[in-house]
Amino acid sequence: MAAAARFVNGFTPCDPIKTVPAGSHPSTGPDEKLLQAGTVIERGTCGSPGRTSIYMIKDAKAFQTAFKAETDAGDGGGNPNQGIVVGQDFAMGSESSDAMSALLQPQAGLLMLNCHPDFKPPSGYRKEPALVKGCVLTDYYVD
Template sequence: MRIQQLITVTTAALLALTAVTACGSDSESTALDGALGNQAPAKNGGTDGLGGFDGNGKAGAPGLPKAGTMAKAAQIVSTYADCSGLSTDPNDDDFFPGDETYDQKWGVTERGACGKGTRIFMFKDLKTFQARYKAELDEDRKESPNKGHRGKFLLGQDFAVLPDQKPVIRNAIKPGGLLILNCHPDFNPPSGYRKDPALAKGCVLTNYFED
């Protein structure tokens, strides 16, 4: 009888130890995934909001900044250029005629202007914005084949920037900054520059700017 009780107690102790070990393994595995950057894609794109995936888990451009609001986008832009006097009033002189077409067709939710001719576009979906630019560029290139060879928009995860000055572009594409959306089929930057596949087929994101 005593032997049977000893066996029962020993078995229970082993089962408890196994359960504790299993829990420890899960915690260690989770910590290791975090250290290696193996996080699950965030709901709105990116791992922890820093890029790398879109909402469908497809590869994007790692490290693109995410704003969330126009105020935050302007704050990001101000690290590259003058973005004082931010306005979202389309009647202001800083707004360009025709920019309102971006609102519905491109999924733009808010437009702003600041500094010396810098325009900011907040949008719903990065892939939709890229695809729309590619579609319109393809139409324009039927008459002007070289149009768009330099690219156009500076992109973050949820906003785009159109500066009016070249120094702004050069500052913005430094490491850790924004990238230029380029959808021209003949675009081929020198070696050493980024040419990351964009979410729209036929487009890339690059840090090469041709003056």
């Protein structure tokens, strides 16, 4: 968690990181259903006050599957241009559109997982297959 928080803090304020106890609801990011899917091993919040959530992932495909199930159920929100920023072993969501955009800059090297069926980024943005059919990894985000 500390390494993920340091990485995020290199692009957007994320200090200090505070662990979120199991069973409590984070202020941003995936809801409790996603966490109950068993794909998240630890979660924390940072920013002012807890506007950014970081999720340590043990199985990226299982996490993406759970995220897609939430999107399909309508729990993932109605904006087709939003999702969750994913790294190799963590995911990040924020109430701050500036924080989300900062982590999608080329120098950060992260992409957003988007499973919305109506997602259609403008030309020139990345849209790569994710680990789960019906989801893509993209650098396009609009709040």
